Amino acid sequence: MAEAIELIFYYLVFPGLAFCTILGLVLSFIDRKVSAMVQWRVGPGPGQPFFDVVKLLGKETVVPEESWARGFLAAPYVAFGAAGLAATIVWLAVLRIGGSPPGDLIVVLYLLSIPAIAVIVGGAASGNPLGAVGASREMKLVMAYELPFVAALLAVVFQTEDGATLSLSGLVALQDQAGSAMGRVSGVLGFIAALLCCQAKLGLVPFDIAEAECEIGEGALIEYSGPALGFFKLTQAVQLATLPALLVVVFWGGMGPGPAGVAVFALKMLLIVTIFVLVKNTNPRARIDQALRFFWGPVTALAFAALALAVLGV
Amino acid sequence: MNAELVLLPILIPGVLGLVALFLPGRLRAVLGFLGSLATLAAGLALVSTRESFHHAWLVLGPLNLDFSFRVDGFTGWLSALVGLCAFFTALYAADFFRGRGGAPGRLYAWLLIAAAGAEGVVLAGNLLLLVLCWEIVTLMLFVLVITGSPEGAPAAAKAFTILGFGDVALILGTVLLGSRGFDHPMDFATLAANPLATGDLFGVLTFLLLFAGAAAKAGAVPLHTWIPTMAGPASPPVMAFLPASLDKVLGIYLLARVSVSWVTLTPGLQFAVMAVGAITILAGVLMAMVQHDVKRLLSFHAVSQVGYMVLGIGTGTLVGVLGGVFHMVNNAIYKACLFFGAGAVEREAGTRDLGKLGGLHRAMPVTFLCMFVAALSISGVPPLNGFVSKWLVYQACVVARQPLFLVAALFGSVLTLASFVKVLHSMFWGARPPALDGVNEAGIGMRLPMVGLAILCVLLGVFGGAPLDQAIGPVKDVPAASVALAGGLDAAGTFRPGVVTILLVIGVLAGILAAHLGGARARRVRSVFIGGEPLDRAQNRFPGTEFYRTVHEMPLLGRTLDAGEKGVFDVYAIFGKLGGGVIRGLRSLHTGVITDYLFWCLLGLGAVLAVFFWC
Numbered sequence: 001m002a003e004a005i006e007l008i009f010y011y012l013v014f015p016g017l018a019f020c021t022i023l024g025l026v027l028s029f030i031d032r033k034v035s036a037m038v039q040w041r042v043g044p045g046p047g048q049p050f051f052d053v054v055k056l057l058g059k060e061t062v063v064p065e066e067s068w069a070r071g072f073l074a075a076p077y078v079a080f081g082a083a084g085l086a087a088t089i090v091w092l093a094v095l096r097i098g099g100s101p102p103g104d105l106i107v108v109l110y111l112l113s114i115p116a117i118a119v120i121v122g123g124a125a126s127g128n129p130l131g132a133v134g135a136s137r138e139m140k141l142v143m144a145y146e147l148p149f150v151a152a153l154l155a156v157v158f159q160t161e162d163g164a165t166l167s168l169s170g171l172v173a174l175q176d177q178a179g180s181a182m183g184r185v186s187g188v189l190g191f192i193a194a195l196l197c198c199q200a201k202l203g204l205v206p207f208d209i210a211e212a213e214c215e216i217g218e219g220a221l222i223e224y225s226g227p228a229l230g231f232f233k234l235t236q237a238v239q240l241a242t243l244p245a246l247l248v249v250v251f252w253g254g255m256g257p258g259p260a261g262v263a264v265f266a267l268k269m270l271l272i273v274t275i276f277v278l279v280k281n282t283n284p285r286a287r288i289d290q291a292l293r294f295f296w297g298p299v300t301a302l303a304f305a306a307l308a309l310a311v312l313g314v
Numbered sequence: 315m316n317a318e319l320v321l322l323p324i325l326i327p328g329v330l331g332l333v334a335l336f337l338p339g340r341l342r343a344v345l346g347f348l349g350s351l352a353t354l355a356a357g358l359a360l361v362s363t364r365e366s367f368h369h370a371w372l373v374l375g376p377l378n379l380d381f382s383f384r385v386d387g388f389t390g391w392l393s394a395l396v397g398l399c400a401f402f403t404a405l406y407a408a409d410f411f412r413g414r415g416g417a418p419g420r421l422y423a424w425l426l427i428a429a430a431g432a433e434g435v436v437l438a439g440n441l442l443l444l445v446l447c448w449e450i451v452t453l454m455l456f457v458l459v460i461t462g463s464p465e466g467a468p469a470a471a472k473a474f475t476i477l478g479f480g481d482v483a484l485i486l487g488t489v490l491l492g493s494r495g496f497d498h499p500m501d502f503a504t505l506a507a508n509p510l511a512t513g514d515l516f517g518v519l520t521f522l523l524l525f526a527g528a529a530a531k532a533g534a535v536p537l538h539t540w541i542p543t544m545a546g547p548a549s550p551p552v553m554a555f556l557p558a559s560l561d562k563v564l565g566i567y568l569l570a571r572v573s574v575s576w577v578t579l580t581p582g583l584q585f586a587v588m589a590v591g592a593i594t595i596l597a598g599v600l601m602a603m604v605q606h607d608v609k610r611l612l613s614f615h616a617v618s619q620v621g622y623m624v625l626g627i628g629t630g631t632l633v634g635v636l637g638g639v640f641h642m643v644n645n646a647i648y649k650a651c652l653f654f655g656a657g658a659v660e661r662e663a664g665t666r667d668l669g670k671l672g673g674l675h676r677a678m679p680v681t682f683l684c685m686f687v688a689a690l691s692i693s694g695v696p697p698l699n700g701f702v703s704k705w706l707v708y709q710a711c712v713v714a715r716q717p718l719f720l721v722a723a724l725f726g727s728v729l730t731l732a733s734f735v736k737v738l739h740s741m742f743w744g745a746r747p748p749a750l751d752g753v754n755e756a757g758i759g760m761r762l763p764m765v766g767l768a769i770l771c772v773l774l775g776v777f778g779g780a781p782l783d784q785a786i787g788p789v790k791d792v793p794a795a796s797v798a799l800a801g802g803l804d805a806a807g808t809f810r811p812g813v814v815t816i817l818l819v820i821g822v823l824a825g826i827l828a829a830h831l832g833g834a835r836a837r838r839v840r841s842v843f844i845g846g847e848p849l850d851r852a853q854n855r856f857p858g859t860e861f862y863r864t865v866h867e868m869p870l871l872g873r874t875l876d877a878g879e880k881g882v883f884d885v886y887a888i889f890g891k892l893g894g895g896v897i898r899g900l901r902s903l904h905t906g907v908i909t910d911y912l913f914w915c916l917l918g919l920g921a922v923l924a925v926f927f928w929c
Contacts, residue, residue: 064842081821124743128842132856227829
């Protein structure tokens with residue numbers, strides 16, 4: 001019983017849903033501030049992401065006539081719950097909290113894909129043709145980045161001679177012994193490939209193809225409003241707090257002891273988020289076929305090179 | 315318990331099926347329904363028992379064959395699964411053919427006999443008996459496809475040819491396996507006690523022959539092409555019953571028996587089996603992506619899923635074998651559900667062209683929800699059953715250190731999801747074409763099997779540890795307690811499906827609660843927004859057939875898929891052409907000129923004489 005309560009606390013409060021939501025909103029403030037700096041603007045105050053969400057939660061919900069209303073309305077909450085569970089598993093590994101988290105790297109990968117599935121289901125279920133176009137693009141984007149993303153992550157899993165493990169805490173322990181994956185060529189290549197994939201996973205420019213405001217009006221999210229839209233925004237925040245942490249924990253080792261360890265980890269995360277933001281602000285949106293070509297071409301080649309080098313022990 | 319009980323699941327459908335052959339239509343349907351129900355009950359009675367029926371039967375010189383059937387912890391469950399498939403198919407077929415003059419021909423009789431054959435394969439304790447029952451199932455597939463659809467004859471012939479090839483290979487492999495000079499050479503006990511080493515040519519050849527037999531039945535690349543071909547003419551109940559579920563169960567069951575206990579695989583052979591699995595996964599799902607006919611699309615997924623089972627078993631690890639076999643069970647469940655759903659939509663909407671369907675979620679809510687669950691399950695979305703078994707296969711790839719195959723399996727799963735997003739969108743979401751305005755929900759007899767299977771998808775996922783321990787653990791003859799999977803599935807990584815499910819539910823509820831606390835309860839229903847224009851349902855559609863045009867336009871990939879669609883990689887077509895060439899060559903010899911024939915005779919005589927003098 002105590003274990004169950006502990007697990008629920010991990011999931012709902014720390015380091016799961018509540019913590020990652022707040023952290024993600026703070027990171028999205030950093031995103032907006034840095035973007036503003038790049039564009040020579042002042043940018044919003046630190047409270048703005050919170051105000052946005054609070055405002056959405058108070059608005060009325062508009063449900064399209066043609067839609068599968070239940071699925072349409074449930075999608076954002078399922079996305080939020082799944083992203084939060086992935087966040088919990090990743091952050092438990094980051095914080096080296098023992099016990100037994102209910103999943104490993106594969107489970108995290110699948111849980112992280114549920115928000116994308118929810119967006120697709122929501123967009124398609126809305127009955128809006130533009131939503132369907134957005135859903136189709138989102139699905140193609142998932143197909144595009146999932147291949148190199150998986151290969152890049154496996155470059156770390158198969159790095160060790162014996163005892164390849166998919167358990168996140170196992171990967172952390174291995175890196176404690178043998179040094180972080182970033183110390184090897186394969187790790188660096190894999191990290192770069194995974195970073196590019198995360199840009200697309202977060203739906204950031206140049207891979208915001210599925211939302212493309214000025215073409216298809218937010219695409220899959222076009223019919224969403226009020227709390228449902230708010231929870232999709234919260235899901236994005238949770239993902240923004242999870243994906244950089246996942247990259248760090250897989251490629252760059254877990255959190256070190258004491259305040260210094262926390263600071264180092266925070267710096268690593270900030271660096272990754274800053275890269276996301278800079279790429280986002282200096283590139284135009286790609287077309288979906290360009291994105292497919294990009295991910296199945298150079299990025300996949302990079303990821304497979306990393307995997308091959310890892311198996312060879314470089 | 316009486317040992318004779320083991321025979322019941324075979325005898326009940328077998329005898330009733332033979333009786334049904336000679337009954338009038340209405341009675342045949344009743345007998346089909348009751349017979350399959352009784353089969354299910356007899357199968358369930360065998361669950362978690364260990365019993366064997368033995369009867370000395372035939373002594374042919376050194377070869378003594380025994381009429382032996384047996385049930386161990388695993389095959390009892392399989393027997394129940396076969397019964398379940400038969401029962402649901404009979405139930406579904408009764409409603410499917412209602413208003414069309416009942417089931418065509420002797421469908422129910424053939425169905426029962428096929429079920430008897432499948433039960434025989436599962437319960438046989440002797441390889442020769444297994445092969446015998448195996449042939450019954452092959453024959454029944456042929457008969458079932460041509461029953462009621464004369465246009466199905468070419469597809470049935472193709473299936474019979476490819477399966478016939480596989481069966482010949484299996485028989486040859488059986489003969490080789492049994493020719494090693496043991497007493498009772500065909501008994502499972504003998505085979506398991508003396509596993510065949512595959513270090514030499516004899517071992518490799520024997521295994522490859524057995525593997526070809528299992529792969530053709532299950533539909534692994536390159537012996538898979540009969541499944542998509544028969545998807546068009548075969549009726550949905552037949553597709554759901556044999557190619558989608560039972561043929562997989564039989565093929566993979568045999569493969570598991572062969573590669574786990576009868577043959578010791580060398581690493582090279584293991585690699586070959588895994589490669590077949592990985593290629594099957596990707597080839598099947600890529601071909602499915604470009605299909606516009608929902609039944610044909612599903613049949614390519616039926617191929618693709620076999621890849622996971624073959625891959626898992628090929629790793630040779632405990633976790634892989636468990637995963638592969640569990641996936642076989644799961645596949646039977648969700649694939650039958652998908653075929654049932656597609657059949658229901660085809661029956662009610664009058665088309666199975668994805669470009670012409672759409673927006674049916676309101677007209678057919680139950681069919682939609684069941685197909686939705688099954689689609690998520692086949693795509694391996696946690697916490698459904700497809701995820702649990704795929705997860706085991708992934709772990710096995712890690713244990714066996716096969717990163718490439720792992721990438722193939724994971725990527726195949728994403729493509730499967732993509733394919734089913736297209737299916738769901740183009741059948742149930744989006745705008746409903748005006749032509750489909752009068753469509754109604756399928757009848758209760760069609761809905762019940764779908765609902766039952768969808769519920770099983772959820773249960774086997776959420777409580778994924780239990781079936782592994784109870785039912786599938788014994789396949790490797792490991793005592794359930796020592797399977798390190800109890801509840802935790804902690805073989806190589808960690809996954810606790812029950813915990814994940816409970817947490818997900820809590821998280822979703824917490825989100826909904828938070829939204830309610832936000833104070834927003836107002837809800838409005840409005841027409842969709844497409845830039846201020848009114849929605850024209852006939853015009854403003856985004857049919858699923860357009861979903862993956864971009865993928866199809868990728869260089870190389872699109873052209874390869876088009877070539878696949880034209881049958882360039884179809885062994886049946888390739889060998890058909892080769893055979894045609896040989897026949898043409900032989901035919902050109904028949905000139906009708908007597909001097910030509912005399913010349914050939916002399917040439918032959920010369921050859922015979924030459925052989926005589928040389929030797």
